[in-house]
Amino acid sequence: MRIPHGIGYTLARRPPSGGVGEIPNQSGAIDMNAALETLKERGFIQQCTDLEGLSKAMDAGPVTFYEGCDPTGPSLHIGHMVPYFAMRHLHEAGHVAIVLMGGGTARIGDPSGKSSMRQIISYEEIDANAARFLGQIDKFLKLDGKTMYSENNKTWLADLNYIDFLRDIGRHFSVNRMLSFEAYKQRMETGLSFIEFNYQLLQSYDFLQLYKRNGCTLQIGGDDQWGNIVAGIELIRRVEGGEAFGLTFPLVMTADGKKMGKTEKGALFLDPEMTTPYEFFQYWRNVQDADLEKFLKMFTFLPMAEIAALCAPGTNPNAAKERLAYAVTALIHGAAEADKALAGAKAAFGSGGDKSAMPTVELARSRFDSGFPVLDLFVEAGLAPSKSEARRLIQQGGAVVGDSVWKDEKAAVGADLLDAEGELVLRAGKKRFARVVAK
């Protein structure tokens, strides 16, 4: 865990060593606000600028809070979702949520946690991305426009006057101090452009704007945002003399220390075109035992008691993994897709289930009539990226056609192997399946 230092005086009230266990509540010091308690027990809280103060503020009434996200890609992925899950918890507890689209900041690129400069993307692309992000978020959060709504920082950033900005905002930032932030330190090695260096000012300005316009007093986000969040809080204090809070969530890693949500194809995207609901389901179905409980707490809304029961020592984790996969898939893609994915998984791995829910490829029947070369078949079924890969698969005994291992890479698959419905299940290794339908 990185140790921020030189972060301000009154703000430095954070859990020692970043551990959640140290947060005072059961110690009797204070009774933590119920919403915060929920976040804590589900593993969301990484750092907070002033947990006690935030708790009191939340007890006193609805707190308006925001989370920002830069639309730099075509789809949200699961890594983006941790703050949105937290947002849902806080919103359910009666607090007011603002989903901030970084339509302005995306033009710059946040250097935090990045090892290289971000690609500059066109304004049109950013707007298109923002629209897609919002669609996905709305599906998950169901923005009501009142207690949960979105803003776009393009509104106040796009036409900012440089001189005014320097005068009013820039003067509050110490370069010396900024350079001491871990996010910039890392980039001192590899190179950091001036516009990226400005990112923190812009994000701080966002917070200030939301504070003034919307009465927003809390910013939440991933722990890589800590420095930017703290800077915003200080800006609010300096400019407005106001008090605001920051709360960060852990950057979720898998038990073996990898970034969570990585698949062969890249990230685990919410867009069903980029990551099919079946693949999405399978990701969760295959999480490591060591991650199971953590993921159930963070990525589902199952009651804590139920999670505890599912993960009780000695319990076979497979039922819990299936529950996890179904729950998350239903939250993201809807119950109908979750049902389908579950049925497809059952068909592929167990007995029964619904074959038609498996990943399916349609191929011309005539190809089988004339004998479908296996290598081509595996490639076209999407189970191998090239014929060489398909050949290797066969040579290594990982290719299964119908019920039997296929040994001869030169042979062809004839129509006689299709079942009564004209279907054939292919398998590559133990986990990749394709149902071929001959038409």
Added chain:
RNA sequence: GGGGAGAUUCCCGAGUGGUCAAAGGGGGCAGACUGUAAAUCUGUUGGCUCAGCCUUCGAAGGUUCAAAUCCUUCUCUCCCCA
């Protein structure tokens, strides 16, 4: 502006005229073991009409029987000095 270093196959990183489709590691894939887990072990990892052929070592030219390796120009990156 001056000086120096570098760009290698998915990533890191060897290679400095033929024995190089290119060491080693990571990652991926497959097999064994299992629980659709982890760990471990083994194999494999550019493409194809696969005992052969074709395309790769920042880009474009050139030298040579032969270049990732030598020369020229270009693009980009990093470091030092100003």
